[in-house]
Amino acid sequence: MALLEVKDLRTSFHTEDGIVGAVDGVSFSLEKGETLGIVGESGSGKSVTCLTIMGLNAKRNTVSSGEALWKGKNLLDMKPRELRDVRGNEISMIFQDPMTSLNPVQTIGNQLIEAVQLHRDVSQRVARARAVELLKAVGIPRAEGRIDDYPHQFSGGMRQRVMIAMALINDPDLLIADEPTTALDVTTQAQIINLMKRLQEDFGSAIIFITHDLGVVAETADDVLVMYAARVVEHADVDQLFGRPQHPYTWGLMGSLPRLETDLDRLIQIPGQPPSLLRPPAGCRFHPRCPHVMEVCKTTVPELVPTQRDPEHLQACHLDEETKDREAAKLLEATMAKAG
Amino acid sequence: MFRYLIRRILWAVLLFIVITFVTFVIFFMGPNDPARAQCGGDQAQPACLKLVTEHYGLDKPIYVQYWRFFKRLVFQQNLGHSYATGQSINQAIGKAAPVTASLVFGGAILWMIMGLLIGVYSALKPRSLLDRTAMVFVLIGISAHPVWIGLIFEYLFGVKLKWTPIANYANFFGAPKDSGLPGGPWQWFYHMILPWCTFAILFAALYARMIRANVMETLNEDFVRTARAKGAPERRVLFSHVLRNALLPVVTMLGMDIGVALGGAIFTETVYQLPGLGRSLIIGVQSNDFATVQGVVVFATIAILLFNLIVDVLYAWIDPRIRLT
Amino acid sequence: MEAAQAPEARGDELLVVNDVKKYFPITRGIIFQKQIGSVQAVDGVSFSVKKGETLGIVGESGCGKSTLARCIVKLLDTTGGGISFDGRDITKLSRTAMRPIRREMTMIFQDPYASLNPRKRVGFIIGEPLEVHNLGSSSEIKMRVQELLEVVGLNPEHYNRFPHEFSGGQRQRIGVARALAVNPKLIVCDEPVSALDVSVQAQILNLLKDLQDDFGLTYIFIAHDLNVVRHISDRVLVMYLGKVVEIASRDLLYAEPKHPYTGALLSAVPIANPALGRKREPIVLEGDVPSPVNPPSACHFHPRCPRFVQGHCDVEEPPLYPFGNGHVAACHYPLERWPMSADEIRRASSPVQSPSSQSREELPA
Ligand SMILES: Nc1ncnc2c1ncn2[C@@H]1O[C@H](COP(=O)(O)OP(=O)(O)OP(=O)(O)O)[C@@H](O)[C@H]1O
C-alpha cells in the first residue's frame, strides 16, 4: 500500500467572479522515502493541491472532491479530531513564504514547543530540549541562545530553517515543502536543499517538493509531476522527464530556462499567457499556446495515459509518440549542446 | 525600552505645554473679562475690578500670566481658585474626578467586553444571522447620539420599567453622614448601570466592528495556517495565535479613545446629572470661570497623556517587534 | 570624507564608477539625533561599462546591489567616490544640471507589482517621463507611448488600462516601456525577472536582448540568478557585502572563477539535468551573510571562506588582483582551476602562490 495515494482530486473556489477550478483531477501516489516534485507556472494549482490534501483550504466557498488516502484512510473525510492527529505529526508542511508563516508575537521556542506538545505528552523541559536539538539540526548557530528570540530577529533564510525544524520536530512520515527556497538566494537555497536531503536520509520521510525551478526539481526529486492550468500534463521519473519529455508544455518550460551548462542566444519562449481558471479553454488547456496544436486538441481533453515505451511515464497530449520523441530529441540537442 | 520611555515622556511634556497654552490663549482672547465675572457681572465696582485684576495679574501680558500659572502648577501642584466661587480647584477636581473615572473606566470595561464578544463571534461566523444582527446594532450604536440614547434609556428602564434610578451619583465608599444620599458599592453600581450603558454603546459598536475586521484579517494570515498545519485545535488557534495578534491594534486604539471618551462623558454626565468633570467644565464655561475650565483641562490632559503612556508601554510589552525602536 | 576623484573616461566607456561608497547612518534619539553607526551598504566599488555592453551584477540578498544601482542613476547621493557618465562627472552636478542626464539613464525596478502606480493608466505611466522632460506635445507623447507599447510586445489598445489588469510579465513589460520612453543610453535593471516564473522570465529576457540589438542600449543587469546573468551579460561583477570580489568577462567568470565566493555561488546553482546535477557537489557556505553594520575585518568573506588563512585574510585586505584579459578578483588565495570539489578547495589552501607576487613580476616596474 502506498503511503499517500491521491485519486482524482478536485478543488474549486466559488468567488464573486465565478467558479475557479484550481485543481482539476489530480492523481498520484507516493511511497515511503520517495521525493515527488511538482512543477508548473505560477497559479497552476500546486499549492492548492497540497493544501487540499492537508485540509487547510478555507472552508467557506471551497468545494473539494476525490480521495487522498493516507495509509489507506481518506484524509478528505476524516473527522477534525483524526485530521489533527495526522497534521503536524504524520504529515507536516512548510509554506511558501517564510516571512509571514511564523507568529510574530511568540518566540521561536514557544512555537516549536507547541508543535511537540500538541502531539506528545511530554514536559515543557523535554519539549524545549527537543526544540533546541532540531534548531541545531537545521543549522541555527547558538540554538540555545536564539530559541527565545522572536521571528523578526531572524533573517529569511533562518526563518525558513525554523519552519523546517518545526515541520520535522515530530519525525513526520511525509513532508510537504511548498516552494521552500523560492524566496531565498542561491547559497541559502543550497543550504536548505542539502539540509532536506540529509534529513530525508536520516529519517526516511517522503517529501513532496513544490517549486517552479526546474533545476531544483532535477536535483531533489525522484518523480516529477508537471501541472498546467489545474491539471497534471505529465508525470514521470525524473530521468525520464528530463531525458525524454513528452508534453509540449514541458518542452516549453525546459526551453525557456537559461542554463549554466549551455549557450543559447535566445531563449525559447512559450507564446501567450497562462489561461484564466475561470474560463479555461476547451479541450487541451494548453492548445492556445501550443506550437503543435491540431484540430482534435481544441475539442477533446487528452487523457493522462502511459507512453508505449514506459508504463510509468504518464502524459496528456494528443500528438503521436514519434513526433514527440523527435521534438524531445531536438529540444535536448538544442538546450544541452555542450552538456556532454 | 528605556529610550522609548524617555522619548514618550518628552513628547507628553511637550504636548502638555501646547495644550494648556492653547486653552490659555483661547480664554485670553475671549470676549469676557474674568475680573468682571468675579465682581458680580455688570454691576461690578471699579475698586473691586482693580483689586481682582491686580490680584490675578490680569493686566499682565499673556506669557507672563501663563508663566505664573505654569510655575504654580509645577512647583505647588496648585490649580488656583475658582473665579466664580473662590473654592480651591484642586478640591473641586478631587471630588469630581472619581465620578468621571467611574463612568469612563467602567464604561471602557463594558465596551471592551461587548466589543470583544460581538466582534470575535461575528468574525468566526461571518454572514450568519448573529453577525448580521450584530452589524445592525453596530450601525445604530455608531449613528445615535449619546444624549438621545441616554434619554431613551432613562425613559425606558428608569421611568417605565422602574429597574434603575434615573439620575444622581452614589459614592462607592458610602455617602457622607446625614446627607441622606445613597452610598456604598451596591448603590454605586446600581446608579451607574444606565450611564455606563449609554456611555459605552458608541464605542462598543466601533470596537465590535474593528475587532471583527481584525480577527477576520488575522484568520487569513499565513501563521494561522501554520498553526493549523501543526495540528492545533481551533480553540487553541483562536486564543493563542489569532486573538493576540488581532488585539494588538485595539490596545493602541483604546489608549487614544479613552481621551475621546472623556469628551463623550460630558453628555452622559449631563443627562444623568452626575457631578463629574464634564459637569464642572460646563458650569465653568457658563459662568465664565476660566480657572475652573483651565483646571479641568489640565487635569484631563495629564490623565490622557498618562493613560497613553501606559498603553504605549503595554503595547511594547505585548508586541515584541516594537521593543527595538 | 575624501574628495571625490573625477574618474577619467576613456573612449568607449559610457559609465565609469570609481571607489563609490554609500553609508546609511544609523541614528538614535528624536530631538538630539546622534549617529551611532552606519550601514556600509556599498563600500568602495569601482568598475566601468562600455557602450553597448551588458554588465551583470550578482550577489546575495542584502549585499548592496540595489543601493549601488540607485547611486548610479542618482536616486541616492553617494557618500564618497566618483561616477562619470558619458564623460561627465555626475557626482557633483546640481539637480538642474542633472536633469538632461537623467534622461539618458533610466531604471527598471525589482518588483513589477509595487513599482507601478495602481491608480494611473498605463498610458500615463509610460508617458510620464516624457512629460517631465517636456519631450513633445500631448498628442506626440501619446503616439510615442503607443509605439513603445508595441515595441515591448503589448497591444497599443492597452493605453487606457490600469496596471492591475495585467499579469506579472506584462507589468514588467510596462516597466521596460517606461524606461525606454526617453531614449536612454543606459538602463539599470534591478532584478527585473526575479519575481517572475521561468516562462515569463524568458519573454522579458528575450525582449531586453532584442531591444539592445535594435537600439544599441547599454545595460547594467542585477540579479541573483546566475543562469539569468550568464544568459544576458557580456561581463559580470560579483559583489559580497558592499565590495566587489570579482569582475570578468562572462565566459572567463563561469569557466575559471578565481574568488572562492564566486566558486561557491556557481556550485550552488541547481542544474536542470538530473544526470549532471547528481554529480554536482555544491560548496555549501556556513552561516548567514554578516551584517553590513560591522562587517568582518580585512576580506569580508573570511568567516565563511573555505580556504581562510588565519593571520592573512583577516588582517590584510586583498586588492583586486589582475588575472589577465580584464579578469580581476580580490582574493589572496584564488582558485587554481574549476570545477573543484569542496574538499579540494579546502585542501589547497595553504601553499598557494599569492598572485600579488606573480602579477608584480608580470607588470613592468
Ligand atoms: N482562496 C482562493 N480563492 C479563489 N481562488 C484561489 C484561492 N486560492 C487559490 N486560488 C486560485 O487557484 C489557482 C491555483 O493557485 P495555487 O496557489 O495553487 O498556485 P501555485 O501553482 O501554487 O502558484 P505559485 O507558484 O504562484 O505559488 C490560482 O489561479 C489562484 O488564483
Ligand SMILES: Nc1ncnc2c1ncn2[C@@H]1O[C@H](COP(=O)(O)OP(=O)(O)OP(=O)(O)O)[C@@H](O)[C@H]1O
Ligand atoms: N535606506 C536605507 N537605510 C538603511 N539601510 C539600508 C537602506 N537601504 C538599504 N539598506 C541596507 O543596505 C544593505 C544593502 O541593501 P540593498 O537593497 O542594496 O541589497 P540588495 O543587494 O539589493 O539585496 P536584494 O537582493 O535583497 O534586493 C542592506 O543591509 C540593507 O538593509
Ligand SMILES: [Mg+2]
Ligand atoms: Mg504556490
Ligand SMILES: [Mg+2]
Ligand atoms: Mg535589491
